[in-house]
Every structure is written in structure tokens, then in C-alpha cells.
Amino acid sequence: MLEFLWRSIVIGAAGTALMDVWAILLNRAFGVPSPNWALVGRWFGRLPSGEVFHEDIGAAAPVANELALGWVAHYAIGVLYAAVLLVVAGPGWAQSPTFLPAWIIGLVTVGAGWFLLQPGMGAGWAASRRPNANQIRILNVVAHTVFAAGMYAGALGLRMASA
Template structure:
């Protein structure tokens, strides 16, 4: 069991790193910006007080280390997802990873963003209160595709160790 969990954690980190590489590459495009994990850090900070949904996370009480907390939670969620994927797929998948389960799982995980995090930040279900929800949703699907590629690629790298 421990072997599955540590491999899942590493796979989750790998997936998250590739997702971030994509985000940084995208930010170099005209009209795009660097990822800002501070609002996510503020959201996680307020969870301890029992507040899940905010009208606007920007209006919520700031937290001094919210950017660092946002990055940490971003990676912790990636680690958790990697562990869940490995526990679902099992040792046989780790011995012979295939792309499709990693990609499907990564796409499914966007539901947490669309139906928990985004409404929690005050931007609506699946970013419905943003100026261009379709763009936000499409970019989310692309980002989670990169997460899936990273999950798979890391599993392949771990297989050979």
C-alpha cells in the first residue's frame, strides 16, 4: 500500500508540474497572464472558518501568506489526485501505465474546480460569472489534459525505476 501511495504522490507532482509548465507557456501568449494562486490560498484559508462559498474571494479578508498557501494547496491537490488515480488503477497499471485512464481521470478532476473551487471563489459554477466562461472552461480542459499527460508520463518514468 505504501508503495502505491508514494508512487501516486510522485505521479501527482509530475502531473502538476506539467500543468504548470503549460500555464507558464500560455502566459507568454498575448492577452494571457501568469497563474495567480493567491485567491486559492485565501479560499483555503477561509475553509478553516467554515466558509466555502464567497460572493467574491477578493472581498474576503486577506491572508498574509495566501500566495504561498495557494501554491502549496495546488500541489497537495495534485498529489492527492495522483494517489487516488493509483489506488483506483492499482499496481497492474503502475507496471504498464496507459494514457487513457490518466487522461480520463484528469478530465474528471476538473469537476472539483468547476463545482467547488470556482463557485467558492465567487466566479460561479464552471466560471459562469466570468466575462468569457467558455474560454475559461476550454483552458481548464486543456490544462487538465496536460495534467493527464504529466500523470501518465511520470508513471512511465517510475515504471522503469
């Protein structure tokens, strides 16, 4: 169990970190706005009171430590997705990782953003309330592909470290 948890943390953190580097590159090279983790933290912080869907999360009352909460949630979700990958792909995948299972999980996880987080924060289903919805959708798919590449790289790194 400890090995599973350790692999989930390393693989999920690697995928999430690469996705964050990708966001920084997009911001610096093309001016694509970076994710606002404070607003994500606000959304997560309001969940215990039953507030799932907001017209505009920016208009909701702030919660304590929302920026930190947003970052923690971001990485915790990455670790959770890595755990799902390890369960779905099976124990042999960590010993001989391939990109395809990581990519499939990465693409499936786009749905959580499109059908829970984005409507929850006021952007509509799959960012449908945003004027650049198709651009956001494409960026989401690419970012989650980058996340998958990071999970795959994390698994390769763990395999090499244990060899």
C-alpha cells in the first residue's frame, strides 16, 4: 500500500508539475492567461457549504487561504488521477510504463474540468459561457495530454530509480 501511495504521489506530482510548466510557457510565449488557483481554492472552499455551481466564482465571498487551497487541490487531484491510472492500468504498468494508458486517463480527466469545475465556477459546461470556448477546450485537451506525458515521465523516472 505504501508503494502504491508513493508511486501515486510521484507520478501525479510529475504530471501536474509538467502541466504547470506548460501553462507558464503558454503564458510567456503567447500571453495565454495562467490558471487562477485562488479562484479554484475558493470553489473548493465553498463546497462544504453545498455551493457547487456559481454564476461567477469571482463574485463569491473569498475563503481563508484560498490560493494555498487551490494549489493543494490542484496537486492532490493530480495524485488522485495517478492513483486511478495505477489501478486501471494494473500493477505491471508501473514496472513497464507506456504512454497510452496515461494519455487515456489524461483525456478522461478533461471531463472533470468540463462538466464539474468549469460549470461550478460559472464558465458553463465545457466553458460554453466563455467567448473563446473552443480555444479553452483545445487548451484543456492539450494541457491534459501534457499532464499524461508528465505522469508517464514520472513512472519512467521511478522505474529507472528502482533499477
